[in-house]
Amino acid sequence: MxxxxxxxxxxxxxxxxxxxxxxxxxxxxxxxxxxxxxxxxxxxxxxxxxxxxxxxxxxxxxxxxxxxxxxxxxxxxxxxxxxxxxxxxxxxxxxxxxxxxxxxxxxxxxxxxxxxxxxxxxxxxxxxxxxxxxxxxxxxxxxxxxxxxxxxxxxxxxxxxxVVYEAHVRGLTMRHPDVPEELRGTYAALGHPAILDHLTGLGVxxxxxxxxxxxxxxxxxxxxxxxxxxxxxxxxxxxxxxxxxxxxxxxxxxxxxxxxxxxxxxxxxxxxxxxxxxxxxxxxxxxxxxxxxxxxxxxxxxxxxxxxxxxxxxxxxxxxxxxxxxxxxxxxxxxxxxxxxxxxxxxxxxxxxxxxxxxxxxxxxxxxxxxxxxxxxxxxxxxxxxxxxxxxxxxxxTGQFPPPFAEWNDRFRDTVRTFWLADSARGAAGQTRHGIGELATRITGSEDMFALEDRGPIASVNYVTAHDGFTLADTTAYEEKHNEANGEDNRDGHGDNRSWNHGVEGPTQDPEVLAARRRSVRNLLATTLFSAGVPMLTAGDEIGRTQGGNNNAYCQDNETSWVDWEVSAEAEDLRATVAALTALRREHRALRPVDFPRFDPEPGRARVRWFAPEGHVLSPAEWADPARCTVVALLEDSNGEDDAVLLVLHSGASQITVRLPEVEGLTGAQVLWDSTWERPGEAVTDDIEGVDEAPTGEGANTFLVAPRSTLLLRPHGLGAPSGPGIAGSELDSVHNASIRDD
The missing domain is CATH 3.20.20.80 (Glycosidases)
Known part of the structure; x- marks a missing residue:
């Protein structure tokens, strides 16, 4: 040569x-x-x-x-x-x-x-x-x-x-009945109307x-x-x-x-x-x-x-x-x-x-x-x-990458799962919880991690599930991983899942356990979509996909990993819920600020105020209380047209009475979404107060919050007035409950 x-x-x-x-x-x-x-x-x-x-x-x-x-x-x-x-x-x-x-x-x-x-x-x-x-x-x-x-x-x-939707080419399309069989599992299937309609309908x-x-x-x-x-x-x-x-x-x-x-x-x-x-x-x-x-x-x-x-x-x-x-x-x-x-x-x-x-x-x-x-x-x-x-x-x-990077926020995942799942299990067992301090930081954009170079909350990709780990349904059904099919004697996969099986490991026919699991799924989804930052969903979570407790399905190119589109009525309800949650996020700028919310912001910045269920501003001692399991946040955005929402997260096992925050101008509130609803807009009355099906608490400006539930409300007298629900969503066809100052 x-x-x-x-x-x-x-x-x-x-x-x-x-x-x-x-x-x-x-x-x-x-x-x-x-x-x-x-x-x-x-x-x-x-x-x-x-x-x-x-x-x-x-x-x-x-x-x-x-x-x-x-x-x-x-x-x-x-x-x-x-x-x-x-x-x-x-x-x-x-x-x-x-x-x-x-x-x-x-x-x-x-x-x-x-x-x-x-x-x-x-x-x-x-x-x-x-x-x-x-x-x-x-x-x-x-x-x-x-x-x-x-x-x-x-x-x-x-x-x-x-709104990010993480998916696998084969996993998303392999079993979809409306995709022609010869296209399933392929790039071509991603562009099929059945897949496009599903994604756009979800608000992805x-x-x-x-x-x-x-x-x-x-x-x-x-x-x-x-x-x-x-x-x-x-x-x-x-x-x-x-x-x-x-x-x-x-x-x-x-x-x-x-x-x-x-x-x-x-x-x-x-x-x-x-x-x-x-x-x-x-x-x-x-x-x-x-x-x-x-x-x-x-x-x-x-x-x-x-x-x-x-x-x-x-x-x-x-x-x-x-x-x-x-x-x-x-x-x-x-x-x-x-x-x-x-x-x-x-x-x-x-x-x-x-x-x-x-x-x-x-x-x-x-x-x-x-x-x-x-x-x-x-x-x-x-x-x-x-x-x-x-x-x-x-x-x-996490939090140390320079702009313009956004980052997967694993601290968000762990904190939200802990609040809704692991701490609920601890509370049921009489054990010490973790309080609300870190949760409040996560839902307002994780400023403790993403303030570097003025990156803002949009640097945080908020998620509670991804391809790696339990599916959303499995976080509520399994406390132990079940990875035997991977051929490693269940040694692979993460052991710290922050999950809760609600009293039964794996499948069950118990209607109370199943209902509790579904509500936990809705709480996790709502927290993700109502938090400052960039929400990410995992394909199939919106219809209850399970991997049978496998939290490391990297080698399962089969029904374990593929999305099953033959869904139940409960799964259809969940899909409608996700669409309603993304619509609420689009409608309310206060849920998606580009700057970290401040307690007393300068004009044009998002504002957040934190309250105890009794209506007063949280004290330092209350912030530090590990037993506290209720977050009441008033979020306001005055950048352009004013917008305000009231977010209530309650992971306790008992129903509680919540008083509207003691804020000048606040005269009542309209319920936009409640995680007790199996399907969006289940409220049956305009007026909660005095109606047995949806009782208020004790006195004016109070309302009851169900165990382990999330509420999103539109406060009266704050923010810009808007219609009774979400344009184009199922909420238009129902009456949204209201909490009024009498």
């Missing part, structure tokens, strides 16, 4: 760039001594083309006749010196890290490993395994990204109006999809007959996961994803992708495969220690090293690719601290990757959401 010619020219863009005569190909492999482009014909025969130009660690050449549909890969020659981090092995066919599509799946066998499997090779010297991996590795595919986007317009929903603005980057399944799961259902095992950062498509042609897969985004946009729904740049499917070097990055330049792409071993802060065997400029460039190029070519509206970053650990391995909010995201003219304009923890040292970083 002749030596490559070092070029003084600027290399072409990484990946494949088409032109009228063929294509420019370029790949980064800084420590390689030679790189071959491997072209495959229709019969699968391989033709190797040595790349003849190299500079700055990039190898490239022009390939006449190379065009869309071409299957290809690379082979990298260079040192085999694991203690220095180098694992080049030309016997291994390698995927292009910039491939726009992939054809085929990884076939797990010794041929894809970079060592002798029986000996777990980790020493230096001769390459230990010369078996060719070509038959076991997918092909990179050249695609044409031209697409008729028509009149596509990004919804650009403001953060203060955003933003669909957050679990990973759709090309991924593969871990060999351990394959051996167990399971799969990586969630998809956090990336094989290509630029290619969509082909098995989620109706089309079996790689070009068709690309166009199907774009068509789904176009349809969602036409319905006014944003698309956010859950992306995994912290690790790859190659796992640990001494036990994982050589599929792409490891064979091209292991020492650059991965974070290694001084002996060439992987530094793993992801729990998946390796950590992508975004300290390296060319690795950060790969991630940034991938993000821009999905925004410009697929028109996606944002990203949720899995294990985000791992992306911003500096030279000392500590998390750095001013890491170059963060700086690039914040200043990039494309990426700084889309939604950026961090999962603010990894498993490394000091890995919990």
């Amino acid at each position: 002749s030596a490559p010619r070092r070029s003084t020219d600027v290399p072409p863009r990484l990946g494949v760039t088409l032109d009228v005569d063929g294509a420019w190909v370029a790949v980064f492999a800084r420590h390689a001594t030679a790189v071959d482009l491997c072209l495959f014909d229709a019969e699968g025969r391989e033709h190797r083309v040595p790349l003849t130009h190299t500079a700055y660690g990039i190898w490239w050449d022009h390939v006449p006749g190379m065009g869309p549909g071409q299957r290809y890969g690379y082979r990298a020659h260079g040192p085999w010196s694991p203690t220095d981090g180098h694992r080049h092995n030309p016997a291994k066919l390698l995927l292009d890290p910039y491939a726009g599509a992939l054809d085929g799946q990884v076939r797990w066998g010794p041929e894809v490993y970079g060592h002798t499997v029986d000996e777990q090779w980790s020493g230096d010297g001769e390459v230990p395994d010369g078996r060719d991996s070509s038959a076991y590795v997918p092909r990179s595919v050249v695609v044409d990204h031209s697409f008729d986007w028509g009149q596509d317009v990004r919804p650009e929903v403001p953060w203060s109006q955003t 603005t933003t669909l957050e999809l679990l990973p759709v980057h090309a991924f593969t399944h871990e060999p351990r799961l394959v051996q167990l007959g399971l799969s990586n259902y969630w998809g956090y095992n990336t094989l290509g950062f630029f290619a969509p996961h082909a098995p989620y498509a109706v089309s079996r042609d790689p070009q068709g897969v690309v166009e199907e994803v774009k068509g789904a985004v176009r349809a969602l946009h036409a319905a006014g729904i944003e698309v956010v992708l859950d992306v995994v740049y912290n690790h790859t499917a190659e796992q640990g070097a001494d036990s994982g495969a050589t599929l792409s990055w490891r064979g091209l330049d292991n020492a650059t792409y991965y974070r290694l220690d001084e002996r060439g071993r992987d530094i793993d802060v992801t729990g998946c065997g390796n950590t992508v090293d975004l300290r390296r400029p060319m690795v950060a460039k790969m991630a940034l190029d991938s993000l821009r690719h999905w925004v410009t070519e697929y028109h996606v509206d944002g990203f949720r970053f899995d294990l985000a601290p791992a992306l911003a650990r500096g030279r000392d391995d500590a998390y750095d909010p001013d890491h170059a990757f963060h700086v690039a995201l914040r200043t990039d003219p494309v990426l700084s304009r889309v939604k950026l959401i961090a999962e603010p923890w990894d498993i490394g040292v000091h890995g919990w970083r």
Whole structure:
């Protein structure tokens, strides 16, 4: 093989760039001594083309006749010196890290490993395994990204109006009876009217999809007959996961994803992708495969220690090293690719601290990757959401990401579950509760965590469930995880669930237990949607989806994880409840402030005042009382048209009397929503006072609050006057109860 010619020219863009005569190909492999482009014909025969130009660690050449549909890969020659981090092995066919599509799946066998499997090779010297991996590795595919986007317009929903809905492509659509069977479980199904109508009817603005980057399944799961259902095992950062498509042609897969985004946009729904740049499917070097990055330049792409071993802060065997400029460039190029070519509206970053650990391995909010995201003219304009923890040292970083990031707020999840579930169980057992102080902080935007750089409550993504953990129904039905189907003897999954089974573990026919569980679900949903910040719902929670107590269903690509759309009357009531709650949030600006509410705000800022059930402002001693289980908050927003709501959260086991707050001008209140209602607007009378079905408390301006319930009221005499209910909702057809000052 002749030596490559070092070029003084600027290399072409990484990946494949088409032109009228063929294509420019370029790949980064800084420590390689030679790189071959491997072209495959229709019969699968391989033709190797040595790349003849190299500079700055990039190898490239022009390939006449190379065009869309071409299957290809690379082979990298260079040192085999694991203690220095180098694992080049030309016997291994390698995927292009910039491939726009992939054809085929990884076939797990010794041929894809970079060592002798029986000996777990980790020493230096001769390459230990010369078996060719070509038959076991997918092909990179050249695609044409031209697409008729028509009149596509990004919804650009403001953060203060955003309602996120986290879903899985297959899980959301696999069992929907109104989606044609041949489309179920695919990208095409996301754009089907049945799915669009459901999302818009719920009031969802933003669909957050679990990973759709090309991924593969871990060999351990394959051996167990399971799969990586969630998809956090990336094989290509630029290619969509082909098995989620109706089309079996790689070009068709690309166009199907774009068509789904176009349809969602036409319905006014944003698309956010859950992306995994912290690790790859190659796992640990001494036990994982050589599929792409490891064979091209292991020492650059991965974070290694001084002996060439992987530094793993992801729990998946390796950590992508975004300290390296060319690795950060790969991630940034991938993000821009999905925004410009697929028109996606944002990203949720899995294990985000791992992306911003500096030279000392500590998390750095001013890491170059963060700086690039914040200043990039494309990426700084889309939604950026961090999962603010990894498993490394000091890995919990909630509230510490810079703007414009929003963050998943696990403190919100834990606090709200504790108030409604864990503390309810403690109270029933006569044990000490946690009081209301932290709950008040969470429902007003978690200022203790998100005040950095004046980020405001919209930096907090509030949720009580996500793909990882119990479903909402299961938080009220199980106190122990039941993950036996995962093949790990129930050792996997989180043990701290803050859940409560309401006295019976798992399924029951007891009507009182079932009714109590449904009310707890409504309380959890209402707290999420009535709190300052950005609410996130998990697909299926709105119709009572259960995973049978499995709180780590990452490997359950079956009915355990798929949304069951054959729902009961109770589930239909819950769906209507969620739609009513999102409508209330839209109608009342006081529920979605962009600044942290203040007790005595300057003009134009949101205001919050806290009261005891007796009507007076809470004292310091009452704030500190761990037995207190009732929150009464008067929320007002005077930015433009005045708006005010009164929120009552009561997690005690007994009915209580609440007096309207002692506030000048407050003359009464109208009940907008009550979690005792199985369906929105169940009130049967205009006037609570003196009616047996809905009695007041003792005296004027008082009312009764049921055990473990939430009330949202519109105060009379405060805020702007408005109609009797929510325009277009079921509340228009019923009388809303009122509490009046006589």
